[in-house]
Amino acid sequence: MTIAEHIAMLARMEAARRETHAHLRLIERQIVARAERLITTFRARSRDYRKSRSTWSHADEQLYQATLSELAFSRHREVDGLTRKLARQDAAIAAFRRRHGLSEADPEPDMAGLRAA
Template sequence: MSVPDRRAQLFRMEEARRHTQRQFDMIDRQIMRQMTAIIPQLKLQRIGHRRRNPADARALLERYRLKLAAITLQRQHEIDALSRKLARQDAAIKALRARLPPNLIRA
């Protein structure tokens, strides 16, 4: 394969990796959007009488973590698949860059 063909292939591979990363980021944004919508429902809950005992922030944080884990678990198969795909793409790009002359590789 000629150098221009390898450079074109490298460009296509890098573009495919950027697309995969955008998909991964989109899932992350969707999870964060869901969590943002859930936060008002979690509310700080007071223990005992409202004036004597302050709200329990630890309980709020625990409820938040449980909800986040549940939502993330629903999307875990997509997250895992995209993570594996990104790893494969990174390895392929690294291998192709190793075959190109150093002065023709753009950062």
């Protein structure tokens, strides 16, 4: 394999890792948004919108945290699976970089030095 092929393979590996990371973040945002919607509809009441008063009470916060925990638990297998996949991808990328001499900071080695050799 040439250095260009190594760089292309590394780019594909990093793109797959970014996709997995984005999927994990999407699930986390979905859980938070659903908890907020559930609490907002469950605790619907007339709110006082004066500037000096918060519309989110301590009871709302407690119910929100409990709901968030329940929703996170209901999707924990999916989240755990993606977290493990992300760890495997990180390990594979690090091993690939070590094996082919590609640094973390500079994924593209100095091509001028390769041409001169």
